[in-house]
Amino acid sequence: MVKKAPRRTAERILETALALFNRFGEPQVSTTRLAAELRISTGNLYYHFAGKEVLVNALCDRYALALPAVLEMAGSVREVGQAWHFVHALLTRIWEFRFLYRDLNDLLARNHRLELQMPQLLRQKTDALHTLLCCLEQAQALLPLAPPVRCATAVDMAIVLSYWPSFEYLHDPRHALEPENAPAAIARGTQHALYLLAAQLCAPQRQALLALIQRSDSLPSPGAAWPAHGLPAKFPSQPGDAPWRNGPLSPTATSTASTPRV
Template sequence: MAKKAPRRTAERILETTLELFNRFGEPNVSTTAISAELRISPGNLYYHYPAKDELVTALYARYEAELSELLESAAGVRDVEDARLLLHAVLERIWQYRFLYRDLNDLMSRNRHVETHFRELLARKAGAVRAMLRGMEQAGSLRFGPRELDTVADNLMVAVTYWLSFEYVRDPRHALEPSNARTMLLRGAQHVLGLLGPYLADGQRLHLQALDDSHEPADAT
């Protein structure tokens, strides 16, 4: 049983670090603050994670693994309901690790692992979006002209990747608070799917409107 304790402590450190990074932003959280929040000695924290960069890398690895698992299902999307579920789940993961997007440029300039792996993840995300759109096109849910699919895929990628940044700029004091998660996720999913509007088959456009109407309106901040 004693051998399991380090793993439990390491996991507790990551969970607390994620909470603090999300609340205050990674640059504003020191290892001293993390150990104080956990009520452990700085030496105990150092034993598991000798530098703050290692905490960032470990949290990024968890995010990448969780998001990659979601992206594998993209090729199976056939209609707007499937697309909404997938995009909402992707936005949920981004929200769960929102500190990465809040301070992305800074993190990429300081952490080589995040820099290289985020670029690779972005490429996988782009491939997943294209697979989703191709699946919907083959199912008759979308109709694209020549080269339109790639343009729409790029637009979706930008919207999904930077939606949190957009919300943060609009309301920096409140946008990333946990109480705003549901509104932000609904508004993000509605906006991203709205980009598909001009290309949706008539029945799918009506179905998307019905899906939007079945949820509470996304309030403007």
């Protein structure tokens, strides 16, 4: 039997750093802890990567290289099933490098290279989502949007996708970012991003989206119980038909909603 060649140390360092940063957050993982996890000396670690900033930059470069293959899919979307596949793939990439978004403010404050690189990546994602909307309109799957509305919707979708890992973490800090939770978390983020389009989808496409959402709700959610998605049983037929626009809450409902239980 041919013996497998050992993986290069630099590759092992990057893979282990990504796993630890994703699980615990970059600020919580020291180079000493990383070296111990790898069972190498800190000197060997520094030989390959002279500090955490260099490691973070290398991982961000990997993220930047992984994005284009996903983003180019946006131009071929013609119906909501393909849109789901694209958004799911994009959020999967974001999830794979979720530490960048979990600790984004802290990282940008002390890493000038990331300060320049991350906004560029955000623009690329937003442009791809704008392309997605244009393609759905051209295929008559989505009702025509005014240009400012189309741009704003692409930005809204980019916000949901970029900060979805943080939303999951806020809901369940002890379990949310564990690897086994990824499938359900990514499905939830995908459905919430696409629900932004629900009111403007043509009727058959709205029903197709509802079917996809119901299917994704059947995924098991390890860790703490996650509440139901809270979406209405039926999508609104028109933008103004959303159930939360049926008038203001009654004073009783308002006071109940705003008063914490003791």
